[in-house]
Amino acid sequence: MPHVRRAEYPEAHSSYTLEYVEVIHRHHKRTPYADNAFPVEAYPWYCDDESLLYYGAPFPTDGANHSTNTYWRVYTSPSNPLAPRGFNGTCQFPQITRGGLDDSWQHGKDLYGVYHDLLGFLPEKFDPSLVSFRVTNNIITSQVASMVTSSMFSGEAHQNLPLLVQPPSIDSLEPAYTCSAAKNNFSEYGVGSNDSGWTSHLKAASALYAHLDTISGVSPTDSGFHVSFDHYFDNLSARLCHAKPLPCNASNPSLCVTQAMADEVFRLGQYEYSYLYRDAGARTLEYSTGSYGIWVAELVQNLRDAMHKTDSVSSSNRTSSGIRYRHNVAHDGSISRLLSILQIEKMVWPGMGSEVVFELYMSKVDRQYYIRVLWGGQLLRSSNPTLGVLDMLRVEILIAYFDGLVGQKANKISSLCSI
Template sequence: MHYLYSFPIIFSFAGVAVSASNSTVDLSWHAPSYSKLNDLNLVINGTDVFGFVFNSSKTPAGLPYSTYNWCNMPHVRSSEYSKVNSSYKLEYVHVIHRHHKRTPYASNTFPRESYAWDCSDEGLYYHAAPFTGANAYSSAATYWSVFTSPSNPLAPQGFNGTCQFPQLTSGGLDDSRQHGKDVFGVYHSLLGFLPGHYDSKKMQFRVTNNVITSQVASNLIPGMFPSLDGKSVPLLIQPSSVDSLEPGYTCSSASSLFSSYGAGSTNANWTAHLTASSGLVRTLDAISGISSSATDWHKSWDHYFDNLSARLCHAKSLPCNSTTGTCVTQTQANEVFRLGEYEYNYLYRSAGPQTLEYARRSYGIWVAELADHLRAAQNCSSSVIYRHDVAHDGSISRLLALLQIQEMVWPGMGSEVIFELYSKHNEWFVRVLWGGQVLKSSSPALGHEVDMVPLNSILAYFDGLVGRGAALIPGLCNQS
């Protein structure tokens, strides 16, 4: 069953099949499957959160590992991993995943929070050392220790305590290390693909300019290679102004397009859910102290979603108003979570062809880099067999939009997409895993199930959307 959408095609490219590599490639947007996530009636009038987990990194016993868990999303593990036929040889693996659980961003905290948040059980290390020259030496392993001076009359906005907002919590660091163990358990222990020890010529790790991704990598890597505990490991990073992973590069036409249909817009398809949930907004504003004129808090459910989910993931109580004694209830939190899931489903898939257009412009450079890595593996022009990128929900959302995933969700903590490249008798194939399982796409160009799809088909789709080497992106981004 497919949901019928009436959203207009505002970019003609999105509905065109073009010729690439002497074959016709369908580059058009295809509607996602109908689901409870894009049914506004169920979102507003529901009670739970569709069976999703929002209160622990551990999925409750009795639920399958594949269950959506916002605090710690499913990823590849040897116990669930499905091997391909032994006649195929694994040649290259590219992992991209969202960072693990953290404190809220400061911008997502209330003006005054009713309790403190303590992070004294971990250290955020920041130090530097020269590699060469007469002054080469080892540096002290310095870390930040957050405090509030009794002589400083200014109280911080939001939570008091010993945390930066944001930072990976100790629980998030534990999840990061386990993620590394699980990935290694598949690609080394189960498949024998990765070597038993870190080899910088064969593997690369990459992060964004947001330090929380480095905090994840510093625990994920020794999860994979315990001998690297306390050792130096390079993390690839691009300058913030051109970073394709976060993404950080400017694409004015993508921003304008998003503004026409997404958060902050007056598009009726967007504002419908905000109007329907206006009563909940007023209730939460009264508890939180957020002003009704705080535009950023009311153009989407992003702020309340982050604030409430971060508490529950760390077994903290829902917030109360210290003056009135009124507290946010679990029922209200559930509605916030349903609304957030609805928003991401809309923004990256259900809003129509503009979601694909937005994603290709704002994430096309990373996709072109991926395509080049797949080519290099096919042509044996690179010694790197494994790449691992630690990114953000916006990174994963855009990628899922480009892959036209059938059911779009808000990518939770640790959400993972893996591209596996296989060879067989001089033919090459790609399998894409989402949450450890084969990704299901609405696009016929990707085979609907992206399972051993010919590499040439994948490359034709990527090249058609973004151009080889992202050749199309600068021109598209500069369109008025």
């Protein structure tokens, strides 16, 4: 997916000084989730061209016993009579693939090409007092971060670098914290609901479902595949993202998913995300605010901290260095909720690597702070008239908008999430 890259980057006017950057993007391409695989897949999927490391090590390492860089190698035993559901082969489902690792590396290189090479904003070497990286409790985000950090700070390859992660029960980035009111709200209009705005496209796609079920072997009563197009979307898009053929029936190889069928699945998937996060009306903003408001409040606090680090009279009088660049590796559900809260003009299903960037500037003219928000490397357009095109908006306006939704330090979330 498009992201900040030097060739297309819209440089700010020279009368502004970049003070703080926060990046959030979806992980890069992966194998499908196991639940999204067909009961029997007609061909295997091998991941022998990469290693996913799983190990612990003493810290600090000086004078300590050292660990081996161990990694998982998936195998099946000839003595085990059970067949795995879905794909045979040597992959985890999910895992970031070799192509996804390479895309992650390129993503980091592109960001560094702008914020270091072009703007001189990032340091030459990784400095934890200036730069931080954050992931979710889903291991695939750490797999991505390992490549991003390596390409941004090449001297850190094979070195220890911390990835921030919150406890799984309260993780705001994924998000994984409980918000019962948001969940109930979503259940009234979203996936699995009887809301006509949701069920109409599923009924209209009954013929497509019948074709797909016959080819895949998925039961028409399998609710996971039939309450939305999420499962078929993930299964088919993962294949095409890795130049694999569209699937055929395991027993009748002449019966195959056509490109036209796949395109219809993708179109319906885009419709679903647009409906769930924008087109279902005010309910979408309420849902996203409750379920993602804590991360938004953290973003706002980061902006406040970045402004407070600089004396109001002179940008040369800094009270502390402070973190100037934060990088979050997240999921499609993370990006979707954030775009919903920003009331993006055109909602889409965020693809692999989809990125939102918040850039905080100080004007050299009036010494005030301004903010830009980039989506896919270009200025984000909000349908909210107060936000509009998020290009050098007075930062107080965006902060007031966020505070109005979630409260300072997310102090409204408790009441928003209670039933």
